[in-house]
Amino acid sequence: MSDASKSDYPDIILCPGGPMLLRGDHVVQDENGNDHQTTRPVSAVCRCGKSQIKPWCDGTHKFLRKQQPPTD
Amino acid sequence: MLLPKARGALSGCVFQALQSGDTAPISDTPEPDGTEDAQLTLWVLYELHHRGFEDVSDDLEWDPHLIGLRRQLETDFEQTLRGRAPQLPEPGAFAETFFDFVASHDGPSLSGHIHKFATKDQVHEFLRHKTIYHLKESDHTTWVIPRLSDPVKAAVVELQYDEYGAGDPNRLHATLFARGLEASGLDATYGAYIDEAPLEVLEQNNAMSLFGLNRRLRAASLGFLAAFEATSSVPSRRIAQGLDRLGFPPEMLEYYTEHVEADAVHEQLAVRTICGVLLEEEPELHEDVFFGAWTSMDLEDRYADRMLQEWAA
Incomplete structure (x- = not known):
């Protein structure tokens, strides 16, 4: 795969004000050292810290956007 | 599934023609007895392209008389939907x-x-209404796929693959819903509750088919998808909590908790890798993306208004 085509299909996408999208099979270790296996083709990892299903995103960042956007 | 019960002169005439196989009378159909009659007729005509009916010949899917009537009904419906839309955002980031x-x-x-x-009775009614869509969840978006450029097509398939359980039939979202229905003592047979679907449910389902089956409306279909996904995670969590409060079985909760997680992914994909890329390629489709998005939210509002009023009575 050329660099150009890879840039259209990155492994990780950092969504402004939102989660980190992760393509493929990975193990994500949370803040407490627990491992979580991805289960879907693309996973969304929480970046705002407020998700109720961490390490995965549950859309809670949308309620924080106006007050304290998560840092990229 | 058998044809539903007619809800007026138009659906009565059309269902009779469908059962007999003689569609010539369709060229001179009566005016619909109101919106519900028209929407049920349109829903049945679209259903010929989904799973069809046991009491209607498969040969009628592309019958010219039926397609002609479908065209009339969907033209009226599209005008109604466009007439409801407010001023939509200007192009920007x-x-x-x-x-x-x-x-x-x-x-x-x-x-x-x-x-x-x-x-519990109210939630049972809600779930019966939702069967009309969730038992064929995402299929309307699949219709759009061959009408897209390669980059947008690949992006839609990436999302749809997850909707369809990434190849595992046990993880298909429609299967998760069916399993939840059965565990809740409801009928998971496709189309079992169509006779009690209110107008607002018919309109929601017909809008999805309208956008999915007309190539010129591909941007509305993808905008509908993006808004549907972007308004799903948080409501799904609330519904799961309500189901838990009422003692629904874990299979029914699982459908909604799966959507909390899945749709937090899908909303980003639908907005960024699907609609965003579509509009980079074809900026003139901007208005239709927002028209589809607005329609998705407005039709859900109309259903919510109706049910909240009925339940408050």
């Missing part, structure tokens, strides 16, 4: 504009009612 558009939409909250107040 797409993802931010889109998420702001969805966030600023203020509609009645059916999920909030289910979360805290709904009775």
Whole structure:
């Protein structure tokens, strides 16, 4: 795969004000050292810290956007 | 599934023709007895392209008389939908504009009612209504795929693959819903509850088919998808909590908790890798993306308004 085509299909996408999208099979270790296996083709990892299903995103960042956007 | 019960002169005439196989009378059909009669007829005509009916010949799927009538009904419906749409956002930074558009939409909250107040009977009714879509969940978006450029097509398939359980039939979202229905003592047979689907449910399902089956409306279909996904995670969590409060079985909860997680992914994909890329390629489709998005939210509002009023009575 050329660099150009890879840039259209990155492994990780950092969504402004939102989660980190992760393509493929990975193990994500949370803040407490627990491992979580991805289960879907693309996973969304929480970046705002407020998700109720961490390490995965549950859309809670949308309620924080106006007050304290998560840092990229 | 058998044909539903007619709801007026038009559906009565059309269903009779469908059962007999003689569609010539369709060229001179009566005027619909109101919107519900027209929408049920349209729903049946679209259903010929989904799974069909046991009492209607498969040969009628592309019958010219039926297609002609479908065209009339869907033209009227599209005009109605466009007439309902407000001033839509101007082109700008797409993802931010889109998420702001969805966030600023203020509609009645059916999920909030289910979360805290709904009775078990009300939730059963809600689930029966939702069978009309969830037992064929995502199929309308699949219709759009061959009408897209390669990059947008690949992006839609990436999302749809997850909707369809990434190849595992046990994880298909429609299967998860069916399993939840059965565990809740409801009928998971495709189309079992069509006779009690209210107008607002018919309109929701017909809008999805209208956008999915007409190539010129591909941007509306993908905008509908993006708004649907972007308004799903948080309501799904509330519904799961309501189901838990009412003692529904874990299979029914699982459908909704799966959507909390899945749709937090899908909303980003639908906005960024699907609609965003579509509009980079074809900026003139901007208005239709937002028209589809608005229609998605408005039709859900109409359903919520109706049910909250009925349940408050």
